[in-house]
Amino acid sequence: MALVRQFLLQALVIAVPFLLQGCGTSDDSQPSKARKASEVVNVPGWPDVKGKFPLSFGIKAGSLVYASGMQGMDMKTMKLVEGGVQEETKQILKNLGELLQAAGSSMQQVTLCSVSLVNITRDFKDMNQAYSSFWPAAPPARVAVQVAALAGNASVEIQCTAALDGKNRTTVQVPGFPDLAAKGFPLSWATKVDGMLYLSGAQGMDMATGKVVSGGVQAETTQALQNLEKVLQAASSNAGRVVACSVSLTNMSDFSEMNQAYQAFWPKSPELGGLPSRVCVEVSALAGTGKVEIQCTAAGTDVPHGEVPSVVKVPGWPEMKGFPFSAGAKVDGIAFISGNQGVDMKTSKLVQGGAGPETTQTLKDIQEAVKASGTGLQEVVACEVSLRDMKDFAAVNKAYSSFWPHEPPSRVAVQVGALARGAAVEIRCLAALSAAMGGMEITV
Numbered sequence: 001m002a003l004v005r006q007f008l009l010q011a012l013v014i015a016v017p018f019l020l021q022g023c024g025t026s027d028d029s030q031p032s033k034a035r036k037a038s039e040v041v042n043v044p045g046w047p048d049v050k051g052k053f054p055l056s057f058g059i060k061a062g063s064l065v066y067a068s069g070m071q072g073m074d075m076k077t078m079k080l081v082e083g084g085v086q087e088e089t090k091q092i093l094k095n096l097g098e099l100l101q102a103a104g105s106s107m108q109q110v111t112l113c114s115v116s117l118v119n120i121t122r123d124f125k126d127m128n129q130a131y132s133s134f135w136p137a138a139p140p141a142r143v144a145v146q147v148a149a150l151a152g153n154a155s156v157e158i159q160c161t162a163a164l165d166g167k168n169r170t171t172v173q174v175p176g177f178p179d180l181a182a183k184g185f186p187l188s189w190a191t192k193v194d195g196m197l198y199l200s201g202a203q204g205m206d207m208a209t210g211k212v213v214s215g216g217v218q219a220e221t222t223q224a225l226q227n228l229e230k231v232l233q234a235a236s237s238n239a240g241r242v243v244a245c246s247v248s249l250t251n252m253s254d255f256s257e258m259n260q261a262y263q264a265f266w267p268k269s270p271e272l273g274g275l276p277s278r279v280c281v282e283v284s285a286l287a288g289t290g291k292v293e294i295q296c297t298a299a300g301t302d303v304p305h306g307e308v309p310s311v312v313k314v315p316g317w318p319e320m321k322g323f324p325f326s327a328g329a330k331v332d333g334i335a336f337i338s339g340n341q342g343v344d345m346k347t348s349k350l351v352q353g354g355a356g357p358e359t360t361q362t363l364k365d366i367q368e369a370v371k372a373s374g375t376g377l378q379e380v381v382a383c384e385v386s387l388r389d390m391k392d393f394a395a396v397n398k399a400y401s402s403f404w405p406h407e408p409p410s411r412v413a414v415q416v417g418a419l420a421r422g423a424a425v426e427i428r429c430l431a432a433l434s435a436a437m438g439g440m441e442i443t444v
C-alpha cells in the first residue's frame, strides 16, 4: 500500500495514540462514531495495520467499494515485488482482486481506476500490457498520469473503485469515438452502475483525428469538456448532472487560462444548481502531448428514484473568485467534497506553518463541508491526498491521523508537481450520507 513502507519507518513516531487536540472546538468535532452508512473491508490474511497508518484498505458504501491506492507489495512481507512496472502492476491488481473478493465484488465489477506512474514515458506501455491482461473485455474507466513521486520506491500506484456483486455494471460506447481497448489502451469511456457514471480522463483531443487540438490550454480544456459531454450524452446524462471533476494540468501556470475555459463550459442553469465539485493538481506528465486531462463523475437521468444531484453550500464560506467549483455536490448517497487546501475560510488565506498545520486546517474545512452535506467525518469513505513534497509525508500523516483514530477512510497519496496557491497539501474526500438520510432528502 502507499504508505506501508513509509509508515514502517515512522512507526515509532506515529503509533502513539492521538489526542483530539487540533481537531476543532465543539462537540461535532468528535471523530469516529462507528460507521453506519459505510463499512470497513477486512481482507483475510492481510496484516492488521490499524493504528499503524491512517487508511483502511477498502470501504464499502452504497453500491460501491472504494479501495486505497496500492503499490505492488507482497501483502505477507509488505515488500515491493521486484521486476519493475509490469510485475508491480500485476501484483497490485492481484491484491485488488483479493480485496474485492473480501468486499463482495470482483475485478469485472471495477468501475474506475486512477493510475499514477513515476515515469509515464518509460512505463506506460508495460503498465498497459500487464493491466490489460486483467480486463480482457469491458475494462473500467481510467485516468493515468505521471506524478512527481510516490511513497517509497514504487514505479506505479493504482487506486480503484468497484461495484458490489449483483450490481449491473456496464460500459458506455460513444458513437464516433474509437474503441480504445482494441488499440491497446485498456479503458472504457465510462462505466455505469445504478445510474451513476464514472468517466475516463479526457484530453483535448479531436476524436476524429486522434490529435490534441492546437491553441493552447484553453482550447484543450474546451475540447476535453466537449468530449466528456459526448460520453455523458451517450449514457443518458448531461453536463448539468456532473457532480465531481478532477483536473490534471502539466503546468500550474496554465491554471487561470484553464479556469476561464472551464467556467465558460458549464450550463448556466444546471440541474445540480451550481458548478460540480472539483480538485486540480499539477502532474509531471500526461500520456501523449496534452496539457490538461479532466476526469468526471455524473448522475445519469436514470438514477434510482429520479434523484436530482445538488450542490453543497457551506454556511459562512465565501464565494471563491477564480475557483470555479462548488464546495461539494451530492447524489446517490455520496457527498463529493471538492479538493481543499489549508485555507482559513474567514480570511480566505492559507494558514502559516507548512504541511502539518495546513493538513489540520484542510481537514477542519472538509469536516465543515461534510457536515453541511448532512453527514460526518466518520462516514468519509475515500480521500485523495496531493502533496507538493513527499518529505512532508510524516507531518501530513500525523495531522491526518488525529482526525480518524478509528476506521480511517481509504486513501491515495501522491506527490504532485504543484498545487494552486502554492499550498503544501490538497485533500479531496467522498463521504457516505448517513443511512437515515440516504435518498430521502428533500430537494427544494
Ligand SMILES: *[C@@H]1O[C@H](CO)[C@@H](O)[C@H](O)[C@H]1NC(C)=O
Binding pocket: 118, 119, 121, 122
Ligand atoms: C524516464 O525514463 C527514461 C528512460 O529510462 C529517462 O530517460 C527519463 O529521464 C525518465 N524520466 C523521469 C522523469 O524520470
Ligand SMILES: *[C@@H]1O[C@H](CO)[C@@H](O)[C@H](O)[C@H]1NC(C)=O
Binding pocket: 005, 152, 153
Ligand atoms: C529504494 O531503492 C534503493 C536502491 O535500490 C534503496 O537503497 C532504498 O533503500 C530503497 N528505499 C526504500 C524506502 O525502500
Ligand SMILES: *[C@@H]1O[C@H](CO)[C@@H](O)[C@H](O)[C@H]1NC(C)=O
Binding pocket: 168, 169, 170
Ligand atoms: C444491465 O444494464 C444494461 C444497460 O442498461 C441492460 O441492457 C441489461 O439488460 C442490464 N442487465 C441486467 C442483468 O439487469
Ligand SMILES: *[C@@H]1O[C@H](CO)[C@@H](O)[C@H](O)[C@H]1NC(C)=O
Binding pocket: 250, 251, 252, 253
Ligand atoms: C510552466 O510555464 C511557465 C510559463 O510559461 C514556464 O516558465 C515554466 O518553465 C513551465 N514549467 C514547466 C514545469 O514546464
